Amino acid sequence: MGTHEVPALDLPSMLFVFMLSTFIGVGVIRRVSRLLHTPLMSLTNAISAIAVVGAILVTGSDYPTHIRLLGAVALFASMTNIVSGFLITNRMLKMFKTRDAEKAAPK
């Protein structure tokens, strides 16, 4: 396989996906409990670290070293967001308890 085949960019379908996912995003986020807006932000931090995909492609492909180095730094930054984002979201969500749940809990 050639190292750089040039696939025709499917611009309309990408814009389509962008438009639809923005509407889905707005629809879903509007229903998020206001109690949880802080964990929501750390969760979306982690999800938007999906940039990790681009970083892996740049870091791992057969590219010149200086290009891959940029990718590796981006990969580190994204991975930090994924790890800290999901962990802290989980940590905060564990704290939200109802009065009943609290009585039932052993401690």
Add this chain to the structure above:
Amino acid sequence: MIHTLVQLAYIVATALFIFSLHWMSDPKTARNAVRAGVAGMALAVLATWAQPQIIHHAWIVIAIVLGFVVGVPLSRVSLTAVPQRTALSHAFGGAAAGLVGTAKYYLWLSEGPENLTTFRMIAIMLEIVLGYLTFTGSLLAAGKLQELKWIPQRPVTYPGQNFVNLGLLALAVVLGGYVVVNPTAPISAALFPVVSVLSLAFGVLLILPIGGADMPTVISILNSYAGLSAVAMGFVLDNKLLITAGALDGSSGLILSIIMCRAMNRSFSNVLFGAFGQVQAGSAATGEEKSYKAETVEGAAQILEQASLVVIIPGYGMAVAQAQHKVREVYDALRQKGITVKFAIHPVAGRMPGHMNVLLAEAEIPYTDLVEMDEINPEMPQCDVALVIGANDVVNPAAATDKASPIYGMPIIQADKARTIFAIKRSKSPGFAGIDNELYFGDRTWMLFGDAKAVVGELAKQLTGGSGMH
């Protein structure tokens, strides 16, 4: 074959991300949100890594390990530091997008200039401008929130500021436009870093004039930018997973910023270009002496014991004083006497959207007793005692009555409607936004001066001690 499988994995990952956000609609299902998010992310990483063009694995492993080394401690910060951590992660997200965009441009410049179509160049430019300005802007926001000594806390303003900022942005757009049109021209390879540096500088200039009171809005806007930079990366790499996940993050940031703006009766442009600091400097200069009525903790405890509905209105001052756990003791003591206790949460209480809820949840206050501003306000006339702890601007009646006030029009928790108001205040100085508060001089308001933690702790002692004696 592998290409199709990867695409399928990306579709499943997208669905998991949407489910993840869906489950955040209720605290009961929210833990599933994290599981779905982790599953989606793991799937996306593994599918990408499994592709045949990925041949260098060592650097990937090293970067991932380092990500864990830095990420795990960052997830263990105290909850008062969560806004800084969030701003820092926006900075990391922006940096990742900017770096990948830069890498892709120089790669294609040397190895495949036919890839640098006009459309792709537009996407790359958006990616690096958004990415780099989010990077420095968020770093500065994180520094302000962390209250680093060498970073000015108060808004930094100077004449012609908006002109300078917009001029800089316009210059970046013009130079960026030239690179878009002539991506392979020799000068473009040199202009690209110039545009990057202008974006980095613009990020700093954008956040410099913004004061502490506007931080919740600014964090939300930067959240949105970080998401949009991921979207731009998706356009550059022709990757729909990046577009969908980035759009989810972008819309989340957008909605949170709209909620924050509404809660402060501000517009986007007003937050970004309004320089809040200048307005308050003008109107806070009313040097009128008014007198407070002070009450003792014993007296306050006696009145609280007679109440049937107590509404506690916490502000960021409560968190600064680390008084949450003492507040919980007061809450427990009052509830044991059969008194209904609710917490009234203003959307901008705290330093990021929803911050106060997390701080109170950490103190093990059941989330069912945390009530939003719009729900509690109709109940305030029936409220026997409103206990204001470390809150100031969010209970300032001037927002409703005084047209000259810089916070005029901002929705407030109507503490002034309660039968009795107790306000705990450290000193007689004005609040975060630097504005005097009429509530403290009202007929039914009594001040409890002192450190919030000490006063609330004493209050808890009085309330529990009292029940034993009677």
